[in-house]
Every structure is written in C-alpha cells, then in structure tokens.
Amino acid sequence: MVAWLAEQGHPVIPPSPLVPREPVLRDGFSMTFWQFTEFLETVEPDYVRNAGLVADLHRALREYPGELPFLSAAEPQWITDSLEDLGDRLDPADLDRARREWAVLEPLVRSRSAFESEFGVDLQPIHGDAPAFNLVPTPNGELYADFELVGLGPPEWDLAAFGPECAASYDTRARALGLRELDERVLRFVNAVGALRSVSCLALAPQLPMLADAVRPAIEQWRGMPFAGGLTG
Template identity: 55%
Template structure:
C-alpha cells in the first residue's frame, strides 16, 4: 500500500507533468491548482481556462502502458468532442490545444475546458432522466470506424482485477473472491461477446454508452448540468449505465424514454448488468495498493453484494 507521503509525491509529479505539458502546448500557466485528487489528479492551469485530467490510479493492465491508456483517451475525446459539436450538454475538450492525449513524464493526460461548478446537491431521478437523453444522442454516434469495442471495461477490468486479487488476501476475503469468480464465469460469455449477447437478448440493441454511471459523472454549472468523464466510453446496452440506481430512478428513465420515443429498459439485461457492476466494485480493489482508501470506500457496496443471493444463472 502506498503511504500518504508517496501519494502526495505522486500528486506532485502529476501536477508538474500537467504544467510542463500545458506550457509546451502554448498554454499560459502561472499557478496550477489541484481541483480533485482521487483516481485522477485534476489540475486547473490557472489563469488559462484549461483543466488537465492526469490519471494516477490505474487498473493492472494500464500500469506501465501509457499507450494503451492513450488509446482509450482518444476514444473519450472523440465522443465528447462529437457531442459538444452537436450542442449537447457536455464538458468539451479544450479548444486551446489539439484534442489528443499527451504523454509526459510517464503520465497520459487529457485537456478540457474549465467550467464553473456549483455546489448543489444532485437530484438522482433528474440525472437519470438526463441519462436517457444522453443515450438517445449517442445512438447517432458513428461506430463504423470500429474505435469503440464491446463492453471494454467489463471484459478487461473485471477479469484482470479478479486475477490480481488472488495475490491480495489481506484486501479481499478468499470466499468473496471465489464467489466473484463464479459469478463472472456465468455472465462473462454475454459481456465479452457481442454475438453471444445478441443471441441471449434478441431485440436489445447495442450502442455507444457512457460506461461509468453517467448520473454520477455530471457537473452542475450556472448553465445547467453537463455530462463529463467519458473515460470508459464503450459499446454496450444502455442498462449498463444504470446499474443499481433503484426503482424510482429506473422509472424516471423509462418515463423519459417514452417521451423521447426510445426503448425502455429490459429487466433481464438490468439483472446481468447489476451483477457486472457488483463485480466491477470487487475487482476495483485490485487498485487498493495505489489508493488504500478504496478498501473502506467500497466496503458498504461489498456488504450489500454479500447480502444478495449469489448469481447462479443468466
């Protein structure tokens, strides 16, 4: 486990890299300011209206592989830029630098437009209804280039996390790990193969989705709420973006879907994607050595998962 001093040093290196990268791109940087520091260090290159996201806590396969990380970041920049160009409420890539990830001092980082943030408590049902509109917009995103793969976060991060956790008995109890491995063996076939998913759930379309709880990854500004953090953008069923939101929020999504003339949620797919979300929580513990607070942070979600019946079939 990293010590507090080591994490502070890591943050310092990320800020220095962001400053150096921004300066090299012609951005004026007088005093970089850390806005957020958990999985990524978010740096405002003050006084310029530019924010840099520097991921510092990475899944096992991304450690030491900034090129693979940059490939996913290119997908994120492409999707968010496409949404912004069409007037959708999204935090856009910075217009002051090329829309490309930048590799600097071992970090792969992206540059975004600074927005004013309001400290307003979010309304879950409203945000879930906005997620319906996001999905409706993403239906038109061109996928013919093949840049988006099928359920990339699930197919990569869950199995590699579970493998890494085999060597971390102090982080996850062996019985929990074995249960997670059993559940993954049941759902993996339909979450790692588009043809298998389509055979199991005929009539449920695959489309671009946010990939990481878009209702949590929204920023409240004076101009309204903006979608953000498309780091895990992928192809999948829209149900994946709504894991474990609760009945009222699911009802809000379906009501908004009917108003927009798009499909409502499929309960069978929700059951599978809820299970996958639980396993994503388990597997994220593989990053605990980089971020020790994860152990306590996910404890309530793990307790909720343990309290549910084990998944034994699709």
C-alpha cells in the first residue's frame, strides 16, 4: 500500500529500495525497512491538528485497489495468546477482567460480518497504527510513517485513544471532505480493544523488560474505562 500511496503522490515515507519489501525476523522480533528520511526534531507535534489531517489520509486510502484483511491491526490471536500467558505479571482481578472483556470483543474483531451487524458503519483501508502520531516533520514537509499494520477497518481505529478533542478535529475535516464523522459506539469499541492490546504487552516483558513500566499508565487508565467499551456481549 505504501508504494501505491507514494506513486499517487501522497506524503509518505516509502519502503527502502535497498532490501526486499518484507519483514525480517531477528532474535524473535520482526523488523521492516524504510527509506532514510531526515526529520525535524525541533518541531513539537500538534496531535489535534494532526487528527484533522488523518481525514485527508483516509480519503486517499479509500481509492486503494488492493485486498486487505479485516482489522488485522488488532492482532486478535496475539491478544488471545498473551492473555493466556500473562500469569502473575498482572493482578488476578485485572487478568479476570481482561479475559472477560476479550470474550465480548474478540468475536467483533475476528469477524467482519459480526462487526457490521453490530455497528452498521462503513469500512475502508486504514493506516492501523495511530497516524496522527506517525506524521513525521521533515525538510520536505510532513510525511506519514509506520504502515506495517494497514488493513480494512473502521476509520475510528486510526483515532483510538486520542481523546475527544482529536475526534472533534477529525470530524470537522471529515465533514469538509464529505466523509462520515466518527461513530461514538465504534470509538468506544476501538478504545477498548486498544486498551487490551496494551495490557497484553505485559506478556512480552520477559523479552523486553522496559515494557513493564512503559504500559503501567495505560493499564491504570484501562481500569477506569467502561467494561468492553460499554458492550454487553
């Protein structure tokens, strides 16, 4: 997809021309390679503004002609396996909640038809990995990066966890472009799935110990969120 976007003249960091366009596994971790791009470290990110620009990215992505998997960015099998492996790395009450939440959310993540039946919103190609965060300032303008998780899904997925101010910024731009505004129920759903992805990251702590501290604020926030985004199963 990224090569297609670059060919269409959209502002993206393209894959590296020096190696094959495929992930490389090393020491149990997957890596991808992109064209070297200088970025401006002195530019402070404006996520509210960037969230509005995501609507432009979505409009461009709607024209992508290729086939894409449904909500692959959620990595449902990884969440399932991680929640089984967490053991004593998560408080027992938290682990119980996480597993019960996933029992509600997982069917909607794994099945396009179940998702569409529940929410009735349109799907389209999406970036998959917080594009408002992955908009890189460079001497040649702002470029989108990190397209490893592209897939088919609701536009809400790309705004997960950014908060109401960013959602409002997106909606304003979406209206101007003739796109639909964000659906509140879908936004709660993707926020819930994203929160469980953060919880699941603890399963990787033995390989990457820094994760234990890195995900602690996200877990604290998750504890205060509605169970399964308000869905009842």
